[in-house]
Amino acid sequence: MTKAIVAAVQRPSVSDAEFEASLTELRQLAKTLGFEVVATFTQKRASIGAAAYFGTGKREELRLLREQEGVNVILIDHEISPSQSFTLEKEVGCEVMDRTMVILEIFHRHASSRAARAQVEIARLGYMAPRLREAAKLAGPQGRQRSGVGGRSGGESDSELDRRKIRDRIAELQRELDAMDLGRKTQRARRQERQGLARVALVGYTNAGKSTLMRALTGSEALVADKLFATLDTTVRALHPESVPRVLVSDTVGFIKNLPHGLVASFKSTLDEALEASLLAHVVDASDPGFERQLAVTEEVLDEIGAKEVPRLLVFNKIDRGGDEAALRARYPGCIVMSARREGDVAKLREAIVAFFRRRLVEAELFLPWSAQKLRGEIFATCEVLEERAGGEGAFLRVRGEPEAVQRLREQLQL
Numbered sequence: 001m002t003k004a005i006v007a008a009v010q011r012p013s014v015s016d017a018e019f020e021a022s023l024t025e026l027r028q029l030a031k032t033l034g035f036e037v038v039a040t041f042t043q044k045r046a047s048i049g050a051a052a053y054f055g056t057g058k059r060e061e062l063r064l065l066r067e068q069e070g071v072n073v074i075l076i077d078h079e080i081s082p083s084q085s086f087t088l089e090k091e092v093g094c095e096v097m098d099r100t101m102v103i104l105e106i107f108h109r110h111a112s113s114r115a116a117r118a119q120v121e122i123a124r125l126g127y128m129a130p131r132l133r134e135a136a137k138l139a140g141p142q143g144r145q146r147s148g149v150g151g152r153s154g155g156e157s158d159s160e161l162d163r164r165k166i167r168d169r170i171a172e173l174q175r176e177l178d179a180m181d182l183g184r185k186t187q188r189a190r191r192q193e194r195q196g197l198a199r200v201a202l203v204g205y206t207n208a209g210k211s212t213l214m215r216a217l218t219g220s221e222a223l224v225a226d227k228l229f230a231t232l233d234t235t236v237r238a239l240h241p242e243s244v245p246r247v248l249v250s251d252t253v254g255f256i257k258n259l260p261h262g263l264v265a266s267f268k269s270t271l272d273e274a275l276e277a278s279l280l281a282h283v284v285d286a287s288d289p290g291f292e293r294q295l296a297v298t299e300e301v302l303d304e305i306g307a308k309e310v311p312r313l314l315v316f317n318k319i320d321r322g323g324d325e326a327a328l329r330a331r332y333p334g335c336i337v338m339s340a341r342r343e344g345d346v347a348k349l350r351e352a353i354v355a356f357f358r359r360r361l362v363e364a365e366l367f368l369p370w371s372a373q374k375l376r377g378e379i380f381a382t383c384e385v386l387e388e389r390a391g392g393e394g395a396f397l398r399v400r401g402e403p404e405a406v407q408r409l410r411e412q413l414q415l
């Protein structure tokens, strides 16, 4: 496992509480990337040097700590400049990632649609460009000049070339995005594949407990081996044990308190998972004193990405750690107050989710000609089959399922 140190400078304008909250969030983000955070390293500093993020003595201290702990990467809880990053890497002897890089990496992993991937790549390239320039500068004059090959005029430096390449690539991605019309086509294809499947997406701030609930609701090792779901990504799992109707749960990238400005667009595009769901379970950390603001921000962004109409289930989690259950219930009617640590509570959440989808179910009779038996698997996968009768030319199936699923089966049967 990659071992990491979370490190930051605390400036006088930042309160202890703020500072600690931000570090906690970064540790959480590191965990999301699969890092093991073995230490936290901080320094109080009046100002941050242009070239060096930490003071001289502190950098030496950090180097020793890194060696002692066998650490592979240092995570800085700020967006640092390319030269700060290079100085630090050289001095401590391992990779340095700043907050922006960590977040970009998480978005990258969560981007599932083409549009989301393009959006994240644009943000990544924008972040990389000045860093490549810096790397070229540090490599010295020999490293910068290459003889003119590959159709570029002699004397053009590598950094200029790289910069041009990045600019071209960003322009290309931007054109792709425009052409995709926000990926409508891909989305429609994906939606069709998943249509009729009851889907709930877990949304909310990072650290609210989404992934924990995802595991609790679906069984950690529950693999979705069904052919029907073979193309679904790893963040989608069926409720386990299985329910009727079968409900798919998806985890989304979490909201982040200190989201770097340039990442807002890519963050929103990674949320498109939420748009495909028929229910959003908005998970809130009830024990966080700032939960009301987090809740409001999440709702605002969901509105902005066009998820306003998707029904919500408000889930106040971590009530075992604090929070006023009675007050929450009074203030947010219909909400669920729970702890992911309590099995009974998870079962109740599960029931609430299944109940939502059950309310929407309709009953219908389908006629399945003997010639269309390949649709049988799909009928059984998307609906509950209440009764089956054989007729002369096919089978009559009385089914219960989502209105969209039944409608879609009807259309396919008519073809």
Ligand SMILES: Nc1nc2c(ncn2[C@@H]2O[C@H](COP(=O)(O)OP(=O)(O)O)[C@@H](O)[C@H]2O)c(=O)[nH]1
Residues within 6 Å of the ligand: 028, 204, 205, 206, 207, 208, 209, 210, 211, 212, 213, 254, 317, 318, 319, 320, 321, 338, 339, 340, 341
């Ligand atoms: N005390 C307590 N801790 C929880 C609860 N749910 C999640 N956690 C912890 O909160 C942290 C963040 O959970 P995680 O599921 O990764 O949050 P996510 O960022 O929303 O996916 C983890 O350390 C969990 O073990 C809960 O109900 N009670």
Ligand SMILES: [Mg+2]
Residues within 6 Å of the ligand: 032, 207, 210, 211, 212, 251, 254
């Ligand atoms: Mg998570």
